[in-house]
Amino acid sequence: MRIAIAQDGNKVSEHFGHCGEYAIFDVEDSIIYRRDDLPSPGHEPGRLPVFLAEHGVDLIIAGGMGPRAVEIFHQNGIEVLLGISGNVDYVAQDYIAGRLSPGESSCHHEDGGECSGHH
Secondary structure, three states: OEEEEEEEOOEEOOOHHHOOEEEEEEEEOOEEEEEEEEEOOOOOOOHHHHHHHHOOOOEEEOOOOOHHHHHHHHHOOOEEEOOOOOEHHHHHHHHHOOOOOOOOOOOEOOOOOOOEOOO
């Protein structure tokens, strides 16, 4: 399994599309055997789900994203977990251990456009 966590520094990003990079965790038998940081190609509607799918990602974890992005991730076979915050390494470990509970997306798109409330 390949997990991508949208990150700002070492914390989970509030919005997957505005982060500078993704922490990529390769997991096998509930063990992380590799972690890489993948620079974001930039926020362009519809591009990031395809970009992460091209990198073999199975799951994206972020604080939030808009409903259209969630739909595109699902169309690309990528599971989405939102409402997450904290240190990316701990979040990855908690997910693997089954201790990570999704919350409400920190991103609120009234019109399907940009996130509001945290810029």
